[in-house]
Amino acid sequence: MENIIEIKNLVKKFGDFTAVNDISINIRKGEIFGLLGPNGAGKSTTINMILGLLSPTSGKIMVNGIDMQKEPEKARNEIGIVTQETVVEPELTGEQNLMIFGRLYHIPAAELKKDIDTALKLADLTDFKDAYAGTYSGGMKRRLETAKSLMHAPEIMLLDEPTTGLDIQNRAKIWDVLRGINRNQNVTILMTTQYLEEADQLCNRIGIIDHGKLIALGTPTELRQKIGAGNMIEVSVDKDDLQKVAAVFKKAGLEPKILTNKVVAAGGSKGTEKITELVKAISASRIAIHNISMHEPTIDDVFLKLTGSEVRDTTGDFQGGRGRMMMGRGR
C-alpha cells in the first residue's frame, strides 16, 4: 500500500530533554492511524513537526511526497487539522468561521459558497449557520471545527486528541464523522488519543509511544496478541493488601502487575480455573476483595504490559512530572 506520510528517524530535543526519540512510521493511504500514549509521551510534539510548526532536530517528514521542511506551505495544503483545543471564533457565525478558513486554504471564490454549504451539512449545522459560534455547544463547536478542516478536501486529516473532554454522545458522533470521511472521501486519518477504547474501535493501526519512543506498532488485534492467549484477570483490594495479593498471583503461576488499587495479570489458557484458585487463596488470607473481573485484553493491557503503567488522563505521578518538565523547557 502507498505511504501518504513518511516519518523517518524523527528526533526532537528541547535542550537536553529528548521529547521525540528516533521515531519512524509510515502512514498508509486510506487508513485510520492512531498515535497512542500518555500525556507528555511526545504525541503533540510529533504532530507539531508533521504540521511544520516545529522543526525536527533530525529526521525527515514527507507528506504526500512533499518535504515538510522544504515546502511547509505546500505540504500543509494536503492536511486538514483538528487541534487539541477546539478552535472556532466565537465572535463569528458558523458560516463566517468556515468562510474565513476556506479563504485561508485558498479555495477559489467560485467554489467557496458551495464548499461552505457542504461543510455545514457535514457538521449538521445548516440550521445554525447564522448563529455566533460562541453560542454553540461543545459538540457543535467540535463538529464545526472538523468540518472547517475538511473544506479544502485534504487527503490527510490530522486530529490531535479530537474527543478529549467530550461526552460519550458527542464522542460517538465525531467517530461517525471520521469513519464517514475515511470511507466516503478516502481521507487518511492520523489521530492522537489517550483513549484506548477510541483507538481500539476506530483505528486500523496503532502506534504506541512512550518517553518519545515508538514502543509498539500494529493493528489492534496484533497488539492484543502481544499479551498472549487468554483473558485478563483483575482483582481490586485495599491498598495495604496489594503486595499480598500479588504474592498469591505469583504462587498461582501468573505474572502480576500492581496498579493503584488493583492487581492485574494475563490469565493464560486456563483463566477460569485460575480465577477460582485466586479467590480461594485470597479469601484464605482474609483479604477483602472489592471487585474481581475477567475481560478480553484491551489496548490498555497492551500498554500496561509494554510500559508497566496505565494510560490515564488523570495526572499520575510520572505523567505529571514529565508534563512539568516539558513546561520547564519553555515550549
Place this chain on the structure above:
Amino acid sequence: MGLLGDTYTLFLREMLIFKKNMTMNIARSLMFPLIFILVLGSFGSSPKNVPIAVVNYDNGLGALRLINLLQSGNNVEVISATTQQQAMALLSKSTVAAVVVIPTGFTQSGGTDGSIYVYLDNSQPQSTAVASADVNAAASQLGAKTAVSSVGKPGIISVIANYAYGAGSNYISFVVGGLLVMVVSFGAVFTAGFTMLSDRELGNLKAFLTTPINKFAILLSKIFYGTFQSFFSAFVGLIIGLMYGATIAAGIVGFFELIWIIFLVGFGFSAMAIALAARTKQLQTYALVGQTIIMPLSFLGGAFVPTALLPAFLLPIVTVNPLTYAVNAVRDVMIKGFLPTATLVSVSAILLTFTAVMTALAFILFRDTSKQLT
C-alpha cells in the same frame, strides 16, 4: 493569493468581529476622549474674577483710567495694595495671580508711552493667562507699554513670557491635540496587541499557522486592524473635541493633515504593539510592558506637558520619541495654524520609518513558529 490576499482575509475576519461588537467599540471610543476632555478641558476653561493686585504709585488720571478699564470686565478682580512689597507678598502666597505696578509719573507721560510693571505667578497658568491678557488689553487701550517679568526679578522689564499656549489661545485645542495622539497611540498598543494575544490563547494563531498561508499575513492583518481601530477611536475623539470647542487653526486642510498624522501614529504604534506581542504569551505581561512603554512616551512626547519644561536628562528620550514630532505637528496644525510642508514631510518620514522598523522587528520575532506553540 499570496501575502496580500491572506492579509486581506485575516483583516476581513477582524472587521467582521469589529462589526459584531460595534456598539461596544463606539462606547469604548467615546469613553476615553469624553473623560479626558471633561477632566482636562475644564482646567483650561477661562477662570473668571481672577484676583490681581494693583499698586498705584501714580495716583493720576491715567492710572485711574487704567484701573477702571481693569475693573470693567469680569475677567479680573482688582485688589488695591498700598506698597509693592505688600502686593508681592500676596503674589508669593498665590492670593493674587498677578501684580500690576503703576509707577509715579505714569499720568505725566500722558498715559501713552508710560510703562507699567506686571509680575506674574506661573504656578497657575490658566489664571495667569487671563490676568496677563486682561492687563495687556487694558494697557494697550491706553497705549502703555507693558512688560512681564517673573517673580523674583522685580523691576526688570523683560520679554513677555512664552507660555505653552498663547495667552489668548484656546486651551481646549491644546488638550484635544494631545488627546488625539494619546488616544491613537494607546489604542494601537492595546487593541492590536490584545487581539494577537487572545488569538494565541484561543489557539487561533496556531490554527492560522497550520493553514497554507504566508505567516506574515497574520502580523500584517493585525497591524492594519490596530491602525483601523485606533484611528477610529481618535477620529471619534476629534469629533468630540471639535464639538466641545476645539478649533483647527489651519482650517480644512489642517483637518486632513491632522487625520494623516493620526493615521501614521496609529500605524506605527500598531506595528510596535505587534512586535511586542510577537513573543509575549501572557496578557498581563503584555499589558504591563505596553503600559510601561506607551505611558512615558505619550507624556514625554509633549501631549500634555510642553517638552520645553522637561528636565534635561529626559531630552534624549524626547528626541528619539516619534510622538514628539507627531504632537508638534498636531499643535502646528491646531494652534499655530500652519504646518510647513517640510515639517509634514519629515514627520511622515519619521513615523513611516518607525513603522517599518517595528514591522521588521515583528517579522523577525515571529519567524520561528515553534515559539508560538503554547
